[in-house]
Amino acid sequence: MRLRSFGLALIVLATACTTAPGTTASPTAAPSVDIKRGKLDIAYSAFVDLDVHRVSSKKALTAALDGIRAEVKATNGKDDVPTPDFDDVQEPVIAEFKKFEKAAQALAVKNPQLTADRIADAAIASMITASPDCHTVYRGKDGKLYRSRPESVSGTRGQPPAGGTSIAPGTDEVGLAAKVTTEGIGYVTFREFLKSGTYDVTAQVKKSLDAMLAVGAKAWLFDLRGNNGGDPPQTMTSWFLNGEPIMKIELKNGAGGTVTAKTDLRLPQSYQLPLAVLLNGAGGSSPEVFTLGLKENKRATVVGQKSTGCLGATSETNMSDGSLLLVVVQEFVGAQTGTRYNNTGIPPDVTADDAAAVSVASKLLLDQIAKGK
Structure with missing residues (x-):
């Protein structure tokens, strides 16, 4: 990692x-x-x-x-x-x-x-x-x-489910794959939060969301299993929050402030669909920070296994x-609960092994859609 x-x-x-x-x-x-x-x-x-x-x-x-x-x-x-x-x-x-x-x-x-x-x-x-x-x-x-x-690395990288409408084939610099499944779930996976002079994963993921929404996506499933981290992910987290605190920073000598979602980065209401994130022990850092604010603010359901714990x-x-x-020199802790996830990992809300994680998360999202959440 x-x-x-x-x-x-x-x-x-x-x-x-x-x-x-x-x-x-x-x-x-x-x-x-x-x-x-x-x-x-x-x-x-x-x-x-x-x-x-x-x-x-x-x-x-x-x-x-x-x-x-x-x-x-x-x-x-x-x-x-x-x-x-x-x-x-x-x-x-x-x-x-x-x-x-x-x-x-x-x-x-x-x-x-x-x-x-x-x-x-x-x-x-x-x-x-x-x-x-x-x-x-x-x-x-x-x-x-x-x-x-x-x-200690355990688990596999995200693997797109079969069928559905492909949006991104998974062949670019970070293996970005996106598709709308046959059930209408907008699925996206990539192996790194990369931002370089020639590539910006945040921009590419946003393009994929745009395209998936256009063909009828009814929920979002971010598969971040095996993601290696990289660039700060707070922009993506801000897409789905509305100014809530993402995380608190702890320093050696005390509190170091709070990172808050930027309201001007929140996506329009049409993008505010049910959301789940897949994690496992094969990835950490940026995917954990992305997930932290969403979990703490109950905006997403975390499915899979406990993450690496590198925040x-x-x-x-x-x-x-x-x-x-x-x-x-810094630890990132839960802004709402004060929970320390560094060196312990983010526990899933719903446990599932790698083989079943996508189907478990998809069923959960479909249930939320049916209930109008």
Whole structure:
């Protein structure tokens, strides 16, 4: 699953070290053994300073040291270096990092079989697991990806039902497929919320809705199973709301505001048909944000299985050697209920496996049509 930020009050961290108020950056005295000290300092400072879950310095540094120990054990080395007595503080502190540095140096001296890059990768990859989140990821300079939260993907991509009137064949950049089923359900699926210099999925989906409405669509079924995310989806959500709050933003230090549907983006009444969204564990991020506001405002019924649970935004730290650290700095929560869906997923209103999801959702929509909802 591609990780994307939504650009909502997005914080971008410079590659310089972030420190707690009243402190200065750690000195750069040459160590006796190279452990990529500066890189580790930057990663530690960024992670502890920005993590929305408020990971402690002690937890982060202990995990980093454990990561080096695990690498030592994997090479049959010597890991008999005690863990320092770290203070349990909520910000990056130079003195605490120095404790870690001393222990890491001791391990490096005892284990010359480990390169400095390997030590740094092991430390950072383990450190971020101290606060697991789908957004928090480290990519080493060799391109290898380390996730703080194991990625569990289950389910298939959306598959258009047979029959009906085809509107979009599913052959464009995002596999956009749209059709009006034989029962009159306007079905649409695509694999990415893509907006580039040559393609805008929001515009293309709107064209498909226009065409489906013209041939008699009586309800909408958005099949977002296996959708990888991408561009912010709030425009699409606003199509079906009327100024209601879409979601609240939570920051490390408290509330970060509310994202509200734009009334000028609401589609005309002829488009305000019964609506269902299909989700499963094979997709997340933008499709979850699209669904969040509709579910919270009871505008759509969610059918299928629990989604991945990746609702937030990241800060990006680029290292001088080409490696990259992403740290979650925002969580998106339900604006009406305050429910936290990040790292837990959006549960369906109606459970259905992938094989039955389209038929279950279609029956639900047909029942709503019959009742005049």
